[in-house]
Structure formats: C-alpha cells, structure tokens
Amino acid sequence: MSREYEIVVGLEVHVELATKSKIFCGCSTAFGAEPNTQTCPVCLGMPGTLPVLNQQALEYAIRAGLALNCTINKYSKFDRKQYFYPDLPKGYQISQHDLPLCEHGYVEIDTPEGPRRIGIRRIHLEEDAGKNIHAGDNIASAQASYIDLNRCGVPLIEIVTEPDIRSPEEARAFLEKLRSILIYAGVSEAKLQEGQMRADVNVSVRPKGSTALGTRTELKNLGSFRSVVRAIEYEARRQWEALQRGEEIVQETRAFDEERGITLSLRSKEEAHDYRYFPEPDLPPIVLTDAEIERIRAQLPELPDARKRRYMEAYGLSAYDAGVIVRDKAVADFFEAAVAAYGKGAEGAKTVANWVINELARILNEKNAELAQTPLTPDHLVGMLKLVDAGTISGKIAKDVFAEMVETGKSAEEIVKEKGLVQLTDEAALAEIALQVIEANPKAVEDWKKGKATAAQFLVGQMMKATRGRANPQLANKVIRAKLAEVTGVTNE
Amino acid sequence: MAISRAEVEHIARLARLGLSEEEMEALTEQLGRILAHMEVLRQVDTRDVPPTYHVLPLQNVLRTDTVQESLSQEAALRNAPQAEAGAFKVPKITEG
Numbered sequence: 161m162s163r164e165y166e167i168v169v170g171l172e173v174h175v176e177l178a179t180k181s182k183i184f185c186g187c188s189t190a191f192g193a194e195p196n197t198q199t200c201p202v203c204l205g206m207p208g209t210l211p212v213l214n215q216q217a218l219e220y221a222i223r224a225g226l227a228l229n230c231t232i233n234k235y236s237k238f239d240r241k242q243y244f245y246p247d248l249p250k251g252y253q254i255s256q257h258d259l260p261l262c263e264h265g266y267v268e269i270d271t272p273e274g275p276r277r278i279g280i281r282r283i284h285l286e287e288d289a290g291k292n293i294h295a296g297d298n299i300a301s302a303q304a305s306y307i308d309l310n311r312c313g314v315p316l317i318e319i320v321t322e323p324d325i326r327s328p329e330e331a332r333a334f335l336e337k338l339r340s341i342l343i344y345a346g347v348s349e350a351k352l353q354e355g356q357m358r359a360d361v362n363v364s365v366r367p368k369g370s371t372a373l374g375t376r377t378e379l380k381n382l383g384s385f386r387s388v389v390r391a392i393e394y395e396a397r398r399q400w401e402a403l404q405r406g407e408e409i410v411q412e413t414r415a416f417d418e419e420r421g422i423t424l425s426l427r428s429k430e431e432a433h434d435y436r437y438f439p440e441p442d443l444p445p446i447v448l449t450d451a452e453i454e455r456i457r458a459q460l461p462e463l464p465d466a467r468k469r470r471y472m473e474a475y476g477l478s479a480y481d482a483g484v485i486v487r488d489k490a491v492a493d494f495f496e497a498a499v500a501a502y503g504k505g506a507e508g509a510k511t512v513a514n515w516v517i518n519e520l521a522r523i524l525n526e527k528n529a530e531l532a533q534t535p536l537t538p539d540h541l542v543g544m545l546k547l548v549d550a551g552t553i554s555g556k557i558a559k560d561v562f563a564e565m566v567e568t569g570k571s572a573e574e575i576v577k578e579k580g581l582v583q584l585t586d587e588a589a590l591a592e593i594a595l596q597v598i599e600a601n602p603k604a605v606e607d608w609k610k611g612k613a614t615a616a617q618f619l620v621g622q623m624m625k626a627t628r629g630r631a632n633p634q635l636a637n638k639v640i641r642a643k644l645a646e647v648t649g650v651t652n653e
Numbered sequence: 654m655a656i657s658r659a660e661v662e663h664i665a666r667l668a669r670l671g672l673s674e675e676e677m678e679a680l681t682e683q684l685g686r687i688l689a690h691m692e693v694l695r696q697v698d699t700r701d702v703p704p705t706y707h708v709l710p711l712q713n714v715l716r717t718d719t720v721q722e723s724l725s726q727e728a729a730l731r732n733a734p735q736a737e738a739g740a741f742k743v744p745k746i747t748e749g
Contacts, residue, residue, distance in 0.1 A: 186721025
C-alpha cells in the first residue's frame with residue numbers, strides 16, 4: 161500500500177434558524193432561560209397535540225437554500241425519524257427524509273490551489289432536541305443525566321455536503337464560509353458559543369490516487385471549528401494506521417474527546433441508524449410555486465462574495481483585503497459605515513480598510529473577541545482619522561488611541577485630551593527639544609559632521625522618544641537638520 | 654411474504670418493547686399476514702399514480718412566528734418520574 165493517503169470528509173452541519181418561536185409551537189427560542197421554562201405540550205411530546213409549521217422557519221430554510229446555490233423543491237414533506245434518547249420526548253424527531261426542501265447546491269471556498277466548490281447534497285428542515293446535562297465529567301462516567309427541553313423544537317436546518325472536502329483546513333474554510341453566508345442571509349446568528357452551529361463529520365481515508373471511498377466513521381456534534389480540525393486530523397491518522405496494520409475500519413459513530421484530542425467508539429452504526437422513517441401524518445406537505453421561490457430570492461441580501469467584488473470594484477481594494485473585511489458581516493458593516501462617514505471615496509476607503517485589516521483585526525485576535533463585544537463604532541474610527549488628517553495626532557499615536565477606543569469606547573478626542581497626546585507642531589518647541597537631543601548625543605553629532613546623513617534620522621527618533629511620540633515627524637526632521645546645520649556648520653542631504 | 658422471527662425481535666428491540674415468548678410468536682404470525690396482504694396490493698398497477706405522501710387534501714398549513722406563553726417549569730416537570738434542579742432526571746445515558 162502506498163505510504164501517502166488522502167482524507168475524504170463530508171459534513172452534516174446543523175444550524176439554528178433565527179426565529180422567535182419554535183418550529184412547531186409558540187414556545188420561545190431565546191437562549192439561556194431557566195431549564196424547562198420554554199416548553200409546552202407540543203414540544204414535550206404530549207399525546208394528542210398537533211405540530212404546526214412556523215412560516216418564518218420555512219422561509220429562512222428556503223432563503224438558506226438559495227444563498228447556498230440550491231434548487232428548491234416545489235414539493236417537500238416531513239418524516240418521523242425514530243430513535244430513543246432522553247432529549248427527544250416524542251421518541252422521534254420530525255425531520256425530512258426523502259423529499260428535502262433544498263438540494264444540489266455548493267459553497268465556493270478559497271484554497272492554496274485556488275477556489276474550490278464543495279457540493280451541498282441537501283438541506284432539510286427539522287427540530288432540535290433538548291439538552292443533556294451529564295453529572296460527572298463525560299458521558300462515559302456520568303451517573304445520572306439531566307434534561308432541559310427548552311431547545312427541543314428549536315428550528316434547525318441540516319446542511320449535508322458531498323464528500324468533497326480533502327483536508328482539515330478545507331473543512332474549516334468551508335465552515336467559516338458557510339457561517340458567513342448564513343449570517344449575511346440573515347437566517348441564523350450562528351453563534352458557536354451558544355451551540356447554534358454544530359457539525360457531524362464523516363471521515364474516511366484512501367491511498368492517494370485512489371477514487372474509491374473508504375469505510376467512514378462519523379464524529380458527532382462538534383461545536384467549534386477547531387474541534388472539527390483536530391478531530392479530522394486525529395481520526396484520519398487513526399484510520400490510516402489501522403489500515404497499515406491490516407485492520408478494517410468499522411463503520412461507527414465516534415465521539416471526540418476535546419481534552420485528550422482523541423476519538424472514541426460510541427456505538428455501532430447499523431442498529432443506531434435504523435430509523436424507520438415514515439411520512440409525518442400530522443404535517444401536510446409543503447407545496448411551493450416558482451413565484452414564491454422567486455419572491456424569496458429577490459429579497460436575498462447581498463452575500464459575502466458579491467460584497468467582496470463590490471469592494472474591489474468600488475474602492476479598488478485587493479482581493480485579499482476585501483476578503484478579510486467581508487468574512488465577518490459585522491466587520492464589513494463597520495467598514496462600510498466608516499467609509500461613508502469618512503467621505504473620501506476610494507482613497508478614504510483604503511485608509512479605513514488598512515485600519516480594519518491591520519489594527520482592528522490584530523486587537524480582536526489578541527482579545528479573542530468579536531467586534532460586537534467591543535464598544536467600537538464607525539464614528540470612533542472616523543473621529544480618529546480626522547484628528548490624523550488635521551495633524552492633531554501622529555499616525556503612531558493614532559494606533560495607541562485606536563487601541564484605547566476599542567478598550568474603553570471613549571472618543572479619540574477625549575483620549576487625546578485626557579492623555580495630552582496632541583501632536584507637537586510648534587516649531588519653536590520642537591527646536592528646543594532638538595537642541596536637548598543634540599547635546600545629549602555627541603556621537604551622532606560627530607557622525608553628522610563626518611557626512612553621515614542617517615545621524616539625523618537617529619536624532620529624530622530621539623526627539624520622538626523625548627516627546628513620547630507626539631512630535632510631528634516631518635517637522636522634527638526639518639528642525640533637527642536645521643539645528644544640526646546651525647550647530648556644526650555642516651549640511652547633509 | 655413472511656417475516657422472520659429475528660426481524661420481529663429486531664423491530665421490538667428498536668421500539669423498546671419487552672415481549673413475551675407468546676406475544677413474539679403471535680406478532681410474527683400477524684405481521685406476516687399484514688405483509689402478505691401488502692403483496693396483494695402490490696399487484697395493482699400504480700405506474701401512473703403519484704405516490705400518496707399525505708392522505709388529507711391539505712398543504713402549507715403554517716403559523717406565524719409569534720411567541721406564546723409556555724408552561725411553567727413546575728407544570729412541565731409534573732409528570733416526570735424524577736426531576737431535580739428544574740430538569741428531568743434520567744438514568745445515566747449509555748450508548749450502544
């Protein structure tokens with residue numbers, strides 16, 4: 161067998177839709193309520209109750225399908241997927257089996273080899289299950305389990321990809337792009353920390369060059385993109401090593417142990433997946449017309465790829481810069497609002513883009529925070545840029561001011577005033593400082609005398625240091641050269 | 654078409670039914686007869702008949718996305734064999 165192998169991954173991604181009420185009843189979908197305070201006879205699975213489909217959930221699911229380049233099926237229906245688990249009080253989940261709402265879509269991702277399309281096999285609507293709280297550290301050692309059914313009946317779409325993903329990095333790129341598209345489309349907030357987007361990962365391996373699919377294992381319920389990446393890395397290696405030893409891969413569900421970074425066998429697939437689907441008799445079919453589908457298509461908001469193209473065309477941003485900005489809708493909205501408020505056209509847009517891509521991205525990354533978690537508004541940035549333009553603060557000081565704005569939400573003006581950061585543009589005051597610097601650095605002055613022009617740059621640096629970055633650099637440069645000429649009688653260019 | 658005893662046991666296990674020896678035997682026989690009747694139905698030519706997914710002449714029964722009052726926690730847990738700290742308490746969940 162060849163020593164090189166290829167990873168084949170398909171994903172099943174569950175995403176909570178942003179409806180106010182549950183999919184089949186009027187209970188709230190709000191996150192974080194006291195356990196079992198958002199339930200009713202319908203979502204508790206009481207006998208004799210009737211589910212009624214939430215119109216908004218249907219519309220969001222269609223919108224998601226359109227945003228992901230799917231065909232919307234004009235006839236679809238619900239089915240019962242039957243299995244026993246304590247978080248599913250009815251003993252079945254209402255889902256869609258053979259006639260899902262959307263099919264045959266794709267998501268385009270960027271890879272080091274260029275853009276690649278990951279096929280979407282189907283998207284269907286279903287209800288979420290409740291939440292299990294295990295007493296004890298993990299599912300294997302728990303002594304009792306506690307069930308909160310607030311989440312039971314929250315509308316989900318399940319997005320099933322083709323086995324088109326070839327690496328953990330591609331899986332991450334796909335998930336990030338998918339999340340971004342769904343947020344732009346307004347169908348989900350896709351908050352990972354609230355479990356609004358979770359992935360099941362199907363992994364198999366095969367010798368490089370082979371086109372046959374190997375036996376796959378399924379890794380359930382991964383709640384972060386990092387877990388997806390780590391789980392795929394581990395599982396692919398485990399499978400390949402087993403195959404190298406001549407073992408067979410068992411088709412099974414495995415759990416990813418976050419702490420130890422390994423996957424563990426959970427249950428054999430055959431029995432667990434005998435779901436005995438049958439059409440849900442309590443829900444009539446969904447029949448859509450072309451006109452209804454087109455109405456929803458027409459309302460589709462601008463999606464990340466379109467916005468990226470627009471930024472490139474309207475503002476002359478590079479593909480990379482535009483790509484970084486559009487990735488997070490909140491950041492892109494911030495960018496656009498700042499560009500509009502700054503009002504300097506493409507030139508201004510590039511300035512704003514630089515701040516967003518460099519300083520903002522760096523700070524958010526360091527804080528591991530999202531833009532929405534900071535008090536920063538577009539007006540903050542624009543106010544600061546205007547201070548730079550007016551020469552009130554230097555570009556260097558602006559970086560400190562920016563960081564302070566992200567931290568405190570104070571305006572640039574306030575910060576500059578409070579900390580005395582106003583740029584020194586008074587030539588007489590700078591001349592004073594230049595003289596002090598010249599006296600304190602005789603060696604640099606000697607260098608200058610010998611014709612070394614770089615000595616001036618060193619001394620400008622000393623002036624910046626002495627003024628804690630407040631000296632206007634151009635002016636400091638001019639002044640120090642004049643003073644050096646005056647003191648030494650030597651002029652250097 | 655008869656159904657095997659093993660298949661009935663499998664279905665009973667999936668449905669969490671604890672059946673006695675007699676029940677198992679009776680059900681195997683009865684299910685076999687139902688399936689035999691399906692064989693009769695299969696003889697009807699349905700090539701031009703669209704599949705029936707739903708028996709009622711209804712479609713697109715929808716509700717607006719409005720939140721309605723839920724049950725209280727106490728009411729929700731009233732029928733629970735065991736409850737603790739506002740949650741349904743169940744035996745340790747084991748897999749497989």
